[in-house]
Amino acid sequence: MRLEVIDTEKCVGCQSCMFACTRIHKEAGLSKTCIAVKSAGGIQRGFMTVVCRACEDPPCARACPEDALIIRKSGGVLLKAEKCNGCGLCVNACILSAVFWDDESNKPLICRHCGYCAKYCPYTVIEFQKGDDAEQEVENV
Amino acid sequence: MFKDNPLNKVLYIDLSKKRFHTEYRDDLFGKHIGGAGVAIQLLREECPEGIDPFSPENPIIFAVGPLTGLFPVASKTVAMFKSPHTGNLGESHAGGRSAISIRMAGYGAIVIKGASERPCYLAIHGNKVFFRDASSLWGMGKSITAGRIIRANEPSSGLRTIMRIGRAGEKLIPFACVTTETYRHFGRLGLGAVFGSKKLKAVVVSGKRSLPVSDMPDYMKLYDEIFNAATSSPVMKKYHDIGTPVNILPLNMSGGLPTRNLRANIFEDAEKISGERLAEGHLGKRLACAHCPVGCIHIAALREPYKDEPYFYKTTMICYDYELIYAVGSMLGGSDTEGMLKLIDSIEAYGLDCISTGVILAWATEAQEKGLISEKETNGLKLQWGYYPAYLDAVRLMVEQHNDFYEALSKGVEHVSSIYGGQDFALAFGKNEMPGYHTGPACQIGHLIGSRHSHLDMAGYALDKKLMVDKNLSPADLASELLGEERWRQVLSSLVICFFAREVYKPDVVVDALRIAGLDTSEDELKKIGEKIHAEKYIFKLREGFSFDTLRIPKRIFETPASTGMLDEQYVRKAIEYIKNDILDKINLESR
Structure with a gap:
């Protein structure tokens, strides 16, 4: 069960996914978003979608000195916030720039692959692909 | 009034002294909503009477609204300034990422005054403001190149707006525009030339923050309703498909x-x-x-x-x-x-x-x-x-x-x-060149006395459609419909809602959305605010020399048939007379 980027060529740059991500974190605005839509070198060249791709062997988790990033069964990580010391090494470890930062809690923001953002993509740029029982896993954390 | 809301924060920048400060203007937002309503207040505060639009004193005001960042399609920034093209009220709206970036940077409005000695650009990242040297960008052939360089020099890709001018703005051509995100524009009335007169090449704004809502479950529910309406309405589909x-x-x-x-x-x-x-x-x-x-x-x-x-x-x-x-x-x-x-x-x-x-x-x-x-x-x-x-x-x-x-x-x-x-075929209304509609009298009246000098002021073309069916609409009725529409549009442009979504944001939806944004109001109250904003714009216009009695109507519009047939000058003049009296009455009420 994970979020998949299907076709960034169809992205119009509305950023509805980014706003959705903050809403599912029970906030309004963009403070908690774990997905980014930015231009691929100027808007005339279209957009790129930056989001965790649920690596099987995630470098961010390996970089964490406090074992605060728990590896999910279906790939990617979940943050144990109480263990995180806010060092930011996970951000540097992700060459996709898919580990975002929450200035308010001083901790990383990483996609949990809940699929909420995909409901707001009118053009199927991103899609939620269901697989195993990882939903339960998200709720447990 | 919005309590403890970042919307209330106004950023004041002085390009002459290279200084800035912020003020919490909870006296403005709410009472005048935001966007156009707040911008006209700030313009009246900041713009001295009778100034040269190219003098450093001419303020540039950007304002966004309470729904920006909360709900979809509240995505416009309203710019106000004294127009170098008409010598009067300059109001221009643009989308792109401008509105979201200003709101996410933590401001409801930005006021830029003074003039820089050397070409510069402003980088506003959250609560930090940088005055950057733009000497190397000045005189560049293409505005897109300047945008490219600024992009490479500034952080926050995807969370920022880059509003910039081209050679026309630098050369003070009075209808130069400001371009944002390559393809959107503060197009009309010469904001680009006002930038140029201040040696201001660009304004970059970025931010990422939370916004307060009064009730989270209600917010999520109303968000979905508006989002679904916006993506499924026929009007929106029409603009989505062919544009x-x-x-x-x-x-x-x-x-x-x-x-x-x-x-x-x-x-x-x-x-x-x-x-x-x-x-x-x-x-x-x-x-x-x-x-x-x-x-x-x-x-x-x-x-x-x-x-x-x-x-x-x-x-x-x-x-x-x-x-x-x-x-x-x-x-x-x-x-x-x-x-x-x-x-x-x-x-x-x-x-x-x-x-x-x-x-x-x-x-x-x-x-x-x-x-x-x-x-x-x-x-x-x-x-x-x-x-x-x-x-x-x-x-x-x-x-x-x-x-x-x-x-x-x-x-x-x-x-x-x-x-x-060749004045007879010089197609300008109040010195501003004609937009693309010759549908009938309503549209042309809108160009002449719309407060923003735009075809979008009064939606005359929609009324002309009605006229094509009902030929008996009197000048007074036509005038009153145009004014009603323009006054409601003051509310929409104070909420900075794109007019394409006006059918989605009906008055009851606006009231609900504002409650979630932290403002309790009613449909009646909103309509009154709309009337007030309209009157305030006219107070400014009259102060700067606008006169209903000296409006030049290009002869050409009476020589070529419109969708409704040949235009009758008497009909147009009568409707304008009615609008004049109505507006002057409202202004008298306001000043009492």
Whole structure:
């Protein structure tokens, strides 16, 4: 069960996914978003979608000195916030720039692959692909 | 009043002293909503009476609204300033990422005053403001290059707006625009020239934050309702599919598409420049403003070979909209879409308002045809309907202000025709060139006395449609409908809702959305605020010399039939008289 980027060529740059991500974190605005839509070198060249791709062997988790990033069964990580010391090494470890930062809690923001953002993509740029029982896993954390 | 809301924060920047400060203006937001309502208050506070629009004292005001960042399609930024083109109220709206970035940076409005000694650009990242040197960007041929360099120099890609000017703004051409995110514009009334007069090349704004809502579950529910309405409504679908050029064919069919400087109201080649045909032959990409799922922005891909070198091509991505196709297509009698796209691209690169530029070229073509100007004035150019190579040269010479004629041309049709003649076919209303509708009296009245000088003020074209069916609508009834629409639009532009979504944001939806944003109000209350904002704009306009009694109506609009048939000057004048009395009454009430 994970979020998949299907076709960034169809992205119009509305950023509805980014706003959705903050809403599912029970906030309004963009403070908690774990997905980014930015231009691929100027808007005339279209957009790129930056989001965790649920690596099987995630470098961010390996970089964490406090074992605060728990590896999910279906790939990617979940943050144990109480263990995180806010060092930011996970951000540097992700060459996709898919580990975002929450200035308010001083901790990383990483996609949990809940699929909420995909409901707001009118053009199927991103899609939620269901697989195993990882939903339960998200709720447990 | 919005309590403890970042919307209340106004950022004041002084370019002369290179200083800034913030103030919490909870006295403004809420009472005047935000956007246009707050901007006109700030303009009245900041703009001294009778100043030269190019003096450092002329403020640039950007304002966003309470729903920006909370709900979809509240995605416009309202800019206010004293217009160098009309010498009066300048109000221009743009989307792109501008509104979201300003709100996410933590401001409801930004006020820029003073003038920099050297070219500079402003970088506003959250609560930090940087005055950056832009000497190396000044004089660059293409505005897109300047954007590219700023992009590489500033952080927060994807969370920022880059509002910039081109060569036209630097050269103080009074209808120069400000471009944001490459394809959106504060197009009309010359904000770009005001930037230029302050040696301000660009303003970058970025941020990422939370916004307060009064009730989270209600917020999520209403968000979904608005989002679904926005993505499924037929109007939104129309703009999503073909984009605004979907209007070319119906307008032409009804006899409302200004053609060859409005010598005709029907363009025989309209099909060739229609939205459908452009989509078929050129559409390369569609884009959206931030937090708007609709994606009405249509981009053509133009592949051109280099003439001097085989197998060398360039592919340019060019934004086209209804207004542009009117201004440099039908108005110039052009049906060669490649030529038209090249002209749009050149206008974009210089940072000119495309509507004004097209109307100016149309006037010049007719003036040359009539012998008011010769090749001596045009520097050897023979302007002919539909011949784009000459138009491309003319735009360059106009931006360069090559000789007296081109300098006069670069000040608009009102000005150039006051020197060379041809006022009867100089299509400007209150000195601002005509937008693309000749649907009937309502539309033209809107151009004349709309407070923002825009075809979007009163939606006259919609009322003209009604007139086509009901021929008996009296001037008073027509005037009263136009005023009602314009007053409600003050509310929408204070919420900074894109007018395409006006059917989604009905008054009851607005009241619900505002409650979630932290403001308890009612439909009646909103309507009163709309009336007040409208009156406040007119107080400013009258203060700066606007007069209902000296309005010049170009004769041409009475010579060429509109969708509703021939326009009756008496009818138009009567309706204006009614509007004048209504507005003056309201102003008297306000000042009591």
